[in-house]
Amino acid sequence: xxxxxxxxxxxxxxxxxxxxxxxxxxxxxxxxxxxxxxxxxxxxxxxxxxxxxxxxxxxxxxxxxxxxxxxxxxxxxxxxxxxxxxxxxxxxxxxxxxxxxxxxxxxxxxxxxxxxxxxxxxxxxxxxxxxxxxxxxxxxxxxxxxxxxxxxxxxxxxxxxxxxxxxxxxxxxxxxxxxxxxxxxxxxxxxxxxxxxxxxxxxxxxxxxxxxxxxxxxxxxxxxxxxxxxxxxxxxxxxxxxxxxxxxxx
Amino acid sequence: xxxxxxxxxxxxxxxxxxxxxxxxxxxxxxxxxxxxxxxxxxxxxxxxxxxxxxxxxxxxxxxxxxxxxxxxxxxxxxxxxxxxxxxxxxxxxxxxxxxxxxxxxxxxxxxxxxxxxxxxxxxxxxxxxxxxxxxxxxxxxxxxxxxxxxxxxxxxxxxxxxxxxxxxxxxxxxxxxxxxxxxxxxxxxxxxxxxxxxxxxxxxxxxxxxxxxxxxxxxxxxxxxxxxxxxxxxxxxxxxxxxxxxxxxxxxxxxxxxxxxxxxxxxxxxxxxxxxxxxxxx
Amino acid sequence: xxxxxxxxxxxxxxxxxxxxxxxxxxxxxxxxxxxxxxxxxxxxxxxxxxxxxxxxxxxxxxxxxxxxxxxxxxxxxxxxxxxxxxxxxxxxxxxxxxxxxxxxxxxxxxxxxxxxxxxxxxxxxxxxxxxxxxxxxxxxxxxxxxxxxxxxxxxxxxxxxxxxxxxxxxxxxxxxxxxxxxxxxxxxxxxxxxxxxxxxxxxxxxxxxxxxxxxxxxxxxxxxxxxxxxxxxxxxxxxxxxxxxxxxxxxxxxxxxxxxxxxxxxxxxxxxxxx
Numbered sequence: 001x002x003x004x005x006x007x008x009x010x011x012x013x014x015x016x017x018x019x020x021x022x023x024x025x026x027x028x029x030x031x032x033x034x035x036x037x038x039x040x041x042x043x044x045x046x047x048x049x050x051x052x053x054x055x056x057x058x059x060x061x062x063x064x065x066x067x068x069x070x071x072x073x074x075x076x077x078x079x080x081x082x083x084x085x086x087x088x089x090x091x092x093x094x095x096x097x098x099x100x101x102x103x104x105x106x107x108x109x110x111x112x113x114x115x116x117x118x119x120x121x122x123x124x125x126x127x128x129x130x131x132x133x134x135x136x137x138x139x140x141x142x143x144x145x146x147x148x149x150x151x152x153x154x155x156x157x158x159x160x161x162x163x164x165x166x167x168x169x170x171x172x173x174x175x176x177x178x179x180x181x182x183x184x185x186x187x188x189x190x191x192x193x194x195x196x197x198x199x200x201x202x203x204x205x206x207x208x209x210x211x212x213x214x215x216x217x218x219x220x221x222x223x224x225x226x227x228x229x230x231x232x233x234x235x236x237x238x239x240x241x242x243x244x245x246x247x248x249x250x
Numbered sequence: 251x252x253x254x255x256x257x258x259x260x261x262x263x264x265x266x267x268x269x270x271x272x273x274x275x276x277x278x279x280x281x282x283x284x285x286x287x288x289x290x291x292x293x294x295x296x297x298x299x300x301x302x303x304x305x306x307x308x309x310x311x312x313x314x315x316x317x318x319x320x321x322x323x324x325x326x327x328x329x330x331x332x333x334x335x336x337x338x339x340x341x342x343x344x345x346x347x348x349x350x351x352x353x354x355x356x357x358x359x360x361x362x363x364x365x366x367x368x369x370x371x372x373x374x375x376x377x378x379x380x381x382x383x384x385x386x387x388x389x390x391x392x393x394x395x396x397x398x399x400x401x402x403x404x405x406x407x408x409x410x411x412x413x414x415x416x417x418x419x420x421x422x423x424x425x426x427x428x429x430x431x432x433x434x435x436x437x438x439x440x441x442x443x444x445x446x447x448x449x450x451x452x453x454x455x456x457x458x459x460x461x462x463x464x465x466x467x468x469x470x471x472x473x474x475x476x477x478x479x480x481x482x483x484x485x486x487x488x489x490x491x492x493x494x495x496x497x498x499x500x501x502x503x504x505x506x507x508x509x510x511x512x513x514x515x516x517x518x519x520x521x522x523x524x525x526x527x528x529x530x531x532x
Numbered sequence: 533x534x535x536x537x538x539x540x541x542x543x544x545x546x547x548x549x550x551x552x553x554x555x556x557x558x559x560x561x562x563x564x565x566x567x568x569x570x571x572x573x574x575x576x577x578x579x580x581x582x583x584x585x586x587x588x589x590x591x592x593x594x595x596x597x598x599x600x601x602x603x604x605x606x607x608x609x610x611x612x613x614x615x616x617x618x619x620x621x622x623x624x625x626x627x628x629x630x631x632x633x634x635x636x637x638x639x640x641x642x643x644x645x646x647x648x649x650x651x652x653x654x655x656x657x658x659x660x661x662x663x664x665x666x667x668x669x670x671x672x673x674x675x676x677x678x679x680x681x682x683x684x685x686x687x688x689x690x691x692x693x694x695x696x697x698x699x700x701x702x703x704x705x706x707x708x709x710x711x712x713x714x715x716x717x718x719x720x721x722x723x724x725x726x727x728x729x730x731x732x733x734x735x736x737x738x739x740x741x742x743x744x745x746x747x748x749x750x751x752x753x754x755x756x757x758x759x760x761x762x763x764x765x766x767x768x769x770x771x772x773x774x775x776x777x778x779x780x781x782x783x784x785x786x787x788x789x790x791x792x793x794x795x796x797x798x799x800x801x802x803x804x805x806x807x
Contacts, residue, residue, distance in 0.1 A: 428617025
């Protein structure tokens with residue numbers, strides 16, 4: 001590590017220390033209400049107590065299985081639809097603007113309809129998460145397959161590749177990086193929308209617990225839940241990026 | 251003989267191109283696709299669907315006039331929503347651009363601060379929603395705060411990226427012509443950032459809308475969220491769909507403003523692509 | 533020979549340029565003790581295999597690089613790693629026209645950077661555009677022009693600032709053969725009219741012979757000047773010059789000199805440890 005990256009690292013640590021210090025000071029001096037920001041120690045003990053309960057793990061399990069179901073659904077439909085559309089220039093020109101246009105309006109708007117159709121249980125969150133994640137996955141699948149440069153396909157054809165070989169050795173590897181970007185964005189959108197759906201209206205799951213602890217005015221436990229979500233999302237992001245980099249490097 | 255055959259073939263030859271021109275025009279195909287979907291919904295909604303869950307588009311339009319636009323309370327809730335979006339977005343733009351300029355200004359500030367911004371951007375903010383409501387209350391302040399906290403990040407990120415991605419060639423060219431540091435910032439770095447800035451402004455709008463709508467739906471004791479809940483709980487889908495569609499139209503309207511600003515204000519027609527990789531749009 | 537042509541415009545003395553720390557194995561010695569004097573109003577080509585350091589030398593003269601050792605002096609003033617935009621204009625291989633400004637705005641910006649009064653901007657810009665036949669494209673954005681047109685404008689911008697010295701770094705490299713030749717004729721014409729001193733980097737043999745008063749042929753890395761060839765034909769030169777036996781003789785001479793160096797470069801690329 002050279003000197004400049006060392007000093008930028010130290011700025012980052014300083015920022016973290018500053019944030020932690022501000023948190024500690026604000027709560028120790030009582031200048032911020034305990035309701036809005038409990039002391040770090042209280043959050044930590046609440047988190048330790050929380051992970052030892054069965055309720056915690058069952059809530060995490062509900063959210064995880066909802067996200068998994070929604071994501072798999074979005075994955076299958078998004079990739080399939082995206083690939084089919086990408087096969088025709090006309091279909092791309094017709095349908096892609098519709099999908100990208102819809103994606104700019106918050107799909108959250110339609111959340112009440114999902115509640116109406118699928119009820120307040122996990123079904124509505126699966127449908128809502130899958131719908132939201134469908135957009136980036138489909139859009140990136142279209143971009144990945146439709147933007148393949150024609151000269152590579154012509155080269156493969158001229159070398160005598162058959163349809164399957166061209167798909168397997170030219171189209172697929174060429175499309176993977178863009179496809180994976182879509183899968184990553186889709187996953188985190190899926191996660192956020194399931195959490196959001198649970199927060200707005202549900203009976204179980206992590207999001208529901210954050211909303212519940214807020215309603216019950218239990219800041220310690222609420223912050224414990226929030227810190228859990230923040231830590232999980234940081235870990236998942238790092239995993240996704242290293243996975244994506246490995247795919248790209250190949 | 252020759253004249254006869256040409257006379258009979260002419261109308262056929264001229265009538266096919268018109269149809270095939272429509273069939274090959276993405277714009278008209280898109281219109282046809284949307285119309286077909288609406289017709290299908292109309293047919294299904296009229297003859298097959300349970301009216302407690304779904305109503306045909308015609309009934310939704312009717313409900314828009316009879317139970318949305320005619321209700322002063324709903325109209326004022328929609329206006330409030332528009333106000334919240336405008337304020338949240340205005341704040342996102344001002345603070346997002348300012349912070350982006352500071353972070354993007356030097357190599358060091360980028361290396362030190364940009365990872366922090368990206369990390370914060372990656373956290374699902376929705377987990378903070380109940381806290382935001384707790385702090386800012388059930389009124390418009392919380393919705394503005396939540397829209398702002400969503401909208402600001404893509405703007406910062408894209409301003410920084412735009413300042414970082416200036417071409418070495420342009421910098422060298424400017425320096426060889428005797429440009430001062432201030433000249434380079436004013437005439438090279440800032441104009442180079444503009445397309446990326448607009449990408450950020452577009453994404454920022456989408457996320458501001460998301461933040462405001464999320465908070466609106468979460469706070470179901472007042473505002474738009476209250477009416478969606480009432481309509482959904484009473485199994486009254488027509489006004490629910492009408493209200494949602496009105497909000498969608500508002501969202502489209504806001505997105506269009508940003509798009510038009512982008513098209514008119516980007517110098518030299520250097521627009522950023524719409525999706526991650528090269529855009530396939532005509 | 534006229535009197536002012538004997539005045540030295542650019543003086544390069546023992547310039548050595550090393551990239552990276554000399555103690556590190558990945559450091560590159562780009563220029564090794566190069567000296568060259570260029571007279572006022574002279575057209576000198578730096579010709580050599582790619583990667584031989586000829587562009588580096590141009591950047592040293594232009595003040596964009598500070599040499600590791602040695603000096604470059606322009607009209608009696610030490611360059612020392614700072615651009616002297618009042619004396620030197622640069623034309624790069626790729627167009628450095630800013631895509632966010634129109635053609636005419638690009639000229640204005642260049643003139644503004646040089647501190648030229650606003651009242652003169654339009655006249656100067658239009659005169660330079662007319663000289664390359666691009667006056668009718670003044671309000672276009674660079675992206676609306678073809679590559680060849682863009683490079684013509686780019687060249688005109690280098691001319692319009694009215695410095696005595698013009699440094700050109702492979703300005704025609706991205707163009708097709710025909711456009712290259714037409715622009716070369718334009719340049720020869722301009723040289724005869726304005727009496728500018730031009731240093732021109734290229735790896736095209738014909739271009740070097742057609743345009744130059746003198747050709748400095750470089751060795752492979754680390755770059756040194758191998759030979760200097762005189763082309764004793766006055767400017768402006770007509771395309772007929774290319775048909776003269778003298779042209780092909782000089783061209784062949786250059787090629788013979790370069791061939792060994794290109795082979796040496798290839799050997800270096802195959803096995804960097806060989807030298």
